[in-house]
Amino acid sequence: MMTAADVVKEGVYFVEGDEACAIGAIAAGCRFCSYYPITPVSEIAEAMAIMLPKLDGVAIQMEDEIGSMHAANGAIVAGLKAMTCTSGPGCSVHMDGYGWAIKNEIPVVIIDVQRAGPSNGVATLVGQGDFYQARYGPHGGNSEIIAIAPWNGQETFELIIEAFNLAQIYRCPVMFMMDEVIGHTREKLVVPPMKEIEAGLVDRIRDPGVPPEEYKSFGHLDTPEAISVPFPAAGDGYGLCLSPYTHNEMGYPSTTLKDQDRMARRLIQKVRANRDKLVKFESAFLDDATSVVVSYGCSARSSLTAVKNLRADGRKIGFFRLITLWPFMDKQIYELAEQADTIYVVECNLDGQLSREVQRASSGKAEVIHIGKAGVEMHTPYEVMDAIKQHLSGSSKG
Amino acid sequence: MVTETKIHPLVEEYFRIDRMPHLACPGCGIGMVMKYTLMVIDELGIDPQKFTWVTGVGCSSRLPYAVWKGDCIDATHGRPLAMATGIKLARPELTVMVYTGDGDCLSIGGNHFIHACRRNVPITVVMFNNQIYGMTGGQVAPTTPLGYQTQTSPYGNIEEPFDGAKLAAAAGASYACRWTAFQPKRIATSLKKGLTSNGFSYIEVFSPCPTQFGRYALKLGDPVKLAMWTQQNTVDLKKAETMTSEELRSKIIVGEYIDVEKPSLVDRYAELFEKAKRS
Numbered sequence: 001m002m003t004a005a006d007v008v009k010e011g012v013y014f015v016e017g018d019e020a021c022a023i024g025a026i027a028a029g030c031r032f033c034s035y036y037p038i039t040p041v042s043e044i045a046e047a048m049a050i051m052l053p054k055l056d057g058v059a060i061q062m063e064d065e066i067g068s069m070h071a072a073n074g075a076i077v078a079g080l081k082a083m084t085c086t087s088g089p090g091c092s093v094h095m096d097g098y099g100w101a102i103k104n105e106i107p108v109v110i111i112d113v114q115r116a117g118p119s120n121g122v123a124t125l126v127g128q129g130d131f132y133q134a135r136y137g138p139h140g141g142n143s144e145i146i147a148i149a150p151w152n153g154q155e156t157f158e159l160i161i162e163a164f165n166l167a168q169i170y171r172c173p174v175m176f177m178m179d180e181v182i183g184h185t186r187e188k189l190v191v192p193p194m195k196e197i198e199a200g201l202v203d204r205i206r207d208p209g210v211p212p213e214e215y216k217s218f219g220h221l222d223t224p225e226a227i228s229v230p231f232p233a234a235g236d237g238y239g240l241c242l243s244p245y246t247h248n249e250m251g252y253p254s255t256t257l258k259d260q261d262r263m264a265r266r267l268i269q270k271v272r273a274n275r276d277k278l279v280k281f282e283s284a285f286l287d288d289a290t291s292v293v294v295s296y297g298c299s300a301r302s303s304l305t306a307v308k309n310l311r312a313d314g315r316k317i318g319f320f321r322l323i324t325l326w327p328f329m330d331k332q333i334y335e336l337a338e339q340a341d342t343i344y345v346v347e348c349n350l351d352g353q354l355s356r357e358v359q360r361a362s363s364g365k366a367e368v369i370h371i372g373k374a375g376v377e378m379h380t381p382y383e384v385m386d387a388i389k390q391h392l393s394g395s396s397k398g
Numbered sequence: 399m400v401t402e403t404k405i406h407p408l409v410e411e412y413f414r415i416d417r418m419p420h421l422a423c424p425g426c427g428i429g430m431v432m433k434y435t436l437m438v439i440d441e442l443g444i445d446p447q448k449f450t451w452v453t454g455v456g457c458s459s460r461l462p463y464a465v466w467k468g469d470c471i472d473a474t475h476g477r478p479l480a481m482a483t484g485i486k487l488a489r490p491e492l493t494v495m496v497y498t499g500d501g502d503c504l505s506i507g508g509n510h511f512i513h514a515c516r517r518n519v520p521i522t523v524v525m526f527n528n529q530i531y532g533m534t535g536g537q538v539a540p541t542t543p544l545g546y547q548t549q550t551s552p553y554g555n556i557e558e559p560f561d562g563a564k565l566a567a568a569a570g571a572s573y574a575c576r577w578t579a580f581q582p583k584r585i586a587t588s589l590k591k592g593l594t595s596n597g598f599s600y601i602e603v604f605s606p607c608p609t610q611f612g613r614y615a616l617k618l619g620d621p622v623k624l625a626m627w628t629q630q631n632t633v634d635l636k637k638a639e640t641m642t643s644e645e646l647r648s649k650i651i652v653g654e655y656i657d658v659e660k661p662s663l664v665d666r667y668a669e670l671f672e673k674a675k676r677s
Contacts, residue, residue, distance in 0.1 A: 075485070100474050244472065
C-alpha cells in the first residue's frame with residue numbers, strides 16, 4: 001500500500017504550473033480525476049494518470065467534458081474528493097453538470113486553465129476571458145460559487161489544496177482559475193513534508209449526527225449561512241436524494257415558491273454571508289497610493305513590475321491582486337476606490353470583465369480604467385506602464 | 399365514501415411511502431417494471447443501503463426518483479451513465495442501477511451510453527423505450543418508427559430509429575436484451591443476471607405509453623388496446639432473423655442480443671492499481 005507521502009515527496013522541484021497543480025491536488029486528498037484532453041491543461045490530466053493509480057485513485061478520460069463533469073460529481077456523491085480539469089471550451093461544455101453540482105452542493109473542484117477565446121480561440125496561448133463564465137455560466141441564476149486564481153507555480157500548489165478545503169467547508173463547487181501562462185511556466189516549487197500538508201486538510205463530514213431515518217438530504221435549507229454541513233456518501237446508509245430539480249429539505253422535487261425561495265437563499269447565502277471569511281487578496285504600496293493597479297493571474301505579474309517601475313519614477317501608485325475572484329470582494333474594492341482617484345484593471349481580455357465588476361463595486365468613487373489585451377500574449381510591464389502614463393497625461397493628473 | 403388503500407408489501411418494505419402514489423399514467427409500463435425490480439431485489443436479498451438507484455430526465459426517471467429508500471441520485475438529462483460511472487468507480491462495492499429512457503439514453507445521452515458499454519462499467523441499466531418523448535408532451539424520439547406521427551413529426555417521422563440493444567452489444571456491453579413490459583418473467587430473469595453480473599447490463603423494455611405514443615402515433619389512447627397492439631407486434635429475435643427489414647418495420651424485437659463474461663472496468667482498474675504501484 002502506497003501513501004500520499006510516497007507520491008508527493010518533500011523537496012524542491014522545477015515544474016510547470018500544471019504539474020504543481022496536479023501534485024497539489026494529490027496532496028489535498030483528491031482521489032478521482034476525470035478529464036477530456038484539451039490544451040493547455042492536458043499536462044494536469046497526464047500527471048494525474050501517473051500518480052492517482054498508485055494511491056488506488058481513479059484517473060479517467062471520459063468521452064467528453066459533459067461526461068467528465070458528471071463523473072466527478074458521481075465520485076463525490078460516492079464519497080471521494082474529486083476534480084475535473086479543462087480549459088474554456090471544456091468549461092462551456094461543463095455547464096450542465098456544473099449547474100447540477102451547484103444545485104446539489106457538491107464539493108467539486110474544477111480547474112480551468114484559461115486560454116484565448118472566444119470559441120476555440122488559440123488553444124496554446126493565454127487568455128483571461130472565463131471570469132464571468134465561472135460565475136454566471138450555468139443558466140437559471142439563484143446561486144453563488146467560489147473561484148480562486150493563482151499567479152505562480154508555488155501558489156498554484158498551495159491554492160489547489162485550499163480549493164479542496166473550501167469546497168468541503170462550503171459544500172460548494174470551486175473554480176480554480178489558472179491561465180495558460182501560469183499552467184505552462186516552469187518555476188521553482190517547494191513541496192513541504194506530506195505530514196505538514198495533511199495537518200491542514202479539511203475532510204468532508206460524512207456523519208450527519210442523526211439516525212438514518214431522521215436524515216434529510218437538505219435539512220440545512222433553513223440555515224442558509226451554515227458551513228461545514230455534513231454530506232454523507234451514497235452507501236453510507238442515509239438514503240441520499242439528489243436531483244437537478246428544485247428540492248425541499250428531503251431532496252424531493254418541489255414546485256412551490258417556498259421551496260424555490262429557501263433553496264435559492266441557501267445556494268447564495270452560504271457563500272455571500274461568509275464572504276469576509278472567504279476572500280483573499282494581496283496588496284503592495286497602498287499606503288500613499290492615489291491610484292491602484294488591480295489584476296489577477298498572469299496579468300498581475302506584469303502589473304506588479306509595472307507598479308514598481310512607476311514608483312521608481314516617483315508615481316504614487318499601488319498594487320492589488322485578487323486571489324479570490326468569486327464571491328467578488330465588493331468591500332475591499334470599494335475601500336480602494338475611496339482611497340484612490342483611479343483604478344487601473346489589467347486583464348487578458350478586451351471586453352473588460354474584471355474591470356466591469358471593479359467598476360460596479362467602486363460605486364463611482366474612483367475612475368476605473370480597463371487595460372486589456374485580447375490574449376495570445378500576456379501584457380508586458382511596459383504595455384501596462386504606457387497605458388497608465390498615457391491615461392495620466394490625458395487626464396493631467398500625473 | 400372512504401376507500402381503503404392497500405399498500406403492496408414490497409412497496410412498504412423498499413419505497414418511501416410519503417412519495418406514493420407514483421406519477422405513472424394508467425397503462426404505463428414503468429410502474430410495472432418497478433414492481434418486477436422490487437421482486438428481484440427482494441429475491442436477491444439486496445441491502446437497500448448498498449444499492450444506488452440512478453436516474454436521468456423523463457418519465458423513466460421522474461417516476462422512480464426519490465422513491466427508493468436507499469440512495470436516489472438523479473442526474474441531468476442524458477447524464478445518468480456518466481454519473482453512475484463516477485459512483486461505481488468511487489465505490490465499487492455498491493450495486494448501481496440506472497433507470498433511463500429512449501430519449502435520455504439514446505438521444506441526449508447517446509455518447510455516454512456507447513462509452514459506458516465500451517468500458518463495460520459494471521452497472522445495470524433499465525432503458526424504458528416508449529418510442530416517444532412522454533414527459534414533454536409527445537415529440538418524436540430516436541426510437542420512433544419510420545412514418546409515425548408525433549407532435550414534432552406531424553407528417554410522419556422521416557428518420558430511421560436506433561436499435562438500442564444492438565447498439566449496446568456492438569459497443570461492448572457484456573449483456574444486452576429487449577423485452578416488453580408484458581414479459582415479467584423475462585425481465586426478472588434479465589434483472590437478476592444484470593444485478594449479479596460483473597459487467598454492463600443493458601435491459602431495454604418496450605414500455606407502453608397510452609398517453610403519448612398510443613394516442614398520437616397509434617391513435618390508440620386505450621391502455622388495453624395498446625397492450626394488445628404490443629403483443630401483436632412483438633417478434634422473437636430468432637424469428638426476426640428470418641424476416642426482411644420491411645416486415646420488421648415498427649415491430650418490437652425481443653430477446654437477448656449478447657450475454658458474455660469479460661473483465662469490467664472495475665476489474666481493469668484493480669489491475670492498473672497494482673501495475674502502477676510496481677512501476
